[in-house]
Amino acid sequence: MSEMLFYLLALLATGGIICLTLFAVSSAMPILKFWGGLWATGLIVSVFIPLAGGALTVLAPSMQTPAILSATPGVLHTVFDASLFSGPGEMTGNVSPIIIRDVGPTLLLGLYITVLLTGLIRLIAGRRRAQAMAFQAQGPYELDGIAFWVSSEAGAPFAISRGFGQDNARIIMPARFEAQLNDLSLSLILRHEQAHIKRRDDQLGLLLRVVVAVCWFSPFAHILFARWSQSAEIQCDAAAVANRPTEMRRVFANTLLEALHITADRVRQYPAASFSTHRIWSEKMRITQIMKGSPAVFKRSVGAIVLACLAVPATAIGAMSIAAHGKQAAYTVTTPPATQVIAHIKIVEGKITARFGQRADPFDDGKIKTHNGIDIAAPIGTPIRAPSDGVIVEATKLFDNKPAYGLVVVHMSGDGTQTLFSHLDEFSVVTGQSVTAGQEIAKVGNSGRSTGPHVHVETIRNGERVDPLSIWPTLQ
Known part of the structure; x- marks a missing residue:
């Protein structure tokens, strides 16, 4: 059980180091700040390194146990030795310290597994609800060559898929959005969600959520996932207005604000690539980037998803081993970026x-x-x-x-x-x-x-x- 405590501490330390490193790198190279691959890789590596080490201790039992692991039982004994706090004549012998030393790590492992299973069950249930909603939605409809489905149950637009292919992906549009937004706003939202599908953000996001569930106790894992999620949204925002005139950015920013207003009373989030995050600070960042223009859009490589796929099994193996061992829009807009008031033009005679x-x-x-x-x-x-x-x-x-x-x-x-x-x-x-x-x-x-x-x-x-x-x- 002492190895379990070592694993938890190592994971926290690794996550903290990687977080600080990535924030320093993104500050020095601003173009990387909104590159989702940077934060996704950091999250995967922060979990992979300590868990891979745990897996090796089981897969190679003949290897010499690291000195720090050998010293851990003694450290635990000292930490949990309640006799250090007893007065004269109290708690003779080592019975209580031994009980605490033996039971403490077991309780810790039990807590870890309980929260892990709860998180995974909630993730699976949410995913199943989203898929059921998607494949029971009405459609398909088409706008500017992009197919979408309409659901009265959805709170915000989202893209979801079955498997890793793009052919099985669907864009779900809430009925309230379809009724209240004009075609131009809907078209921009569809372009945004189509970018999620092309980047395979739904699949990668699901795998990263599993990693976060395994690493639920680490605040650094949650920070890295949040930065990846924000970066993915900003990159898809950039794709939605790519090669469009400047005024389209303002239209899209207004669309995002309208989406926040429409979804104000429907905040349930599903594990899918959703258009609105409901986090005001994140949406403010998105609007800022939309208006001034985001850095170049990085394309999602299949390698990133493969890396995540490899990390999840490694994560599971490491945890168990440690426990055992102890489409484009049709609009063509070519207007110039500045208002031109022509003095001799009479807008309307009257x-x-x-x-x-x-x-x-x-x-x-x-x-x-x-x-x-x-x-x-x-x-x-x-x-x-x-x-x-x-x-x-x-x-x-x-x-x-x-x-x-x-x-x-x-x-x-x-x-x-x-x-x-x-x-x-x-x-x-x-x-x-x-x-x-x-x-x-x-x-x-x-x-x-x-x-x-x-x-x-x-x-x-x-x-x-x-x-x-x-x-x-x-x-x-």
Whole structure:
């Protein structure tokens, strides 16, 4: 049993040394900070080294026992010798120290095995629930060439597979996401999950979870796994917006924030490659990397998974021996990164009938309410033109589940400024489409909750609603 204590201490020490080393390396070479292979390898090695040593003591019993192991029983006797704390006339003999020395390691081993089995059972049960959910989901559906399935039970999008092949993998989209997010946001999420599948993060993550379960008592193992998980998410975020214009990063960051809002009351996590981690500090890091651009995406090699596969059996052998011995999106966006306001372009011909700010609500007996945009009255069918080069982030008949808006088009400029046009008669663009300044995108209408033919215009810059006239003076 003394070897068991040595194993636990060695594992903690090895994990601590590797953790400090990897943090130092990632600080010196920032490009490695978000490379999942670095943290996965560190986790595997931190567990493999001490357990491999334990396995060798059984596989080669004729080998001389290391001096530190030979000394361990004496150390244990000293540590657990309660007679050192007894007064005169108390506890004569060595009966109690011997009992403590013999029973202590046994209790320690029992605790270790109990927590280990509990962790493995929970891991297996969670995995089975996730697979059952995935293969009972409705579908397949397809968006931009990527197949996905919809489940009302899922709390967050995730990718899960059976075996090591990519052919058996499925992307599961929660029904609430499918209902509340626009096609562009869904497309970016699907690209993110598709990156997980290509990298085989689901399989590697499962193996690393087994390693963490075996090494449950080591805080360093949990730290290394958390860093691998965060790195995998950031790399897949980078893949989702790779070769896309700058404004797509802002759209994706907003999508991640929306995902956090949608999943706020459904925090159950499954052992699979999930889109949202529910950890605010991690999501803040992801949003920061999305907006400024992550380092180069490292491809997952099969060798990393093979290394993990070899580490898990070695881990099990070591523990037992010590105990015994003692697809791409279809959108093509080519907009420039900066907003271009063309002075001579008239966005829509008409008359301003309601301005930004406080006004009397025409639907509530003149009660004073905040008007988040401006209203421009014009005949039905009057063209509405793109205020600048940009991308259409939404073109829908039902915006934000609010029929009052009627038909809506949301335009986003290269600097992230979003402009909404509502109560439309029709629109001539689709979500994700690149547009140029002055291009017709819709026509004035009277859809939704409206007092007459007009277009309602809202503008959001840096996350706040602003007066559209302050951004687009040609609306006058």
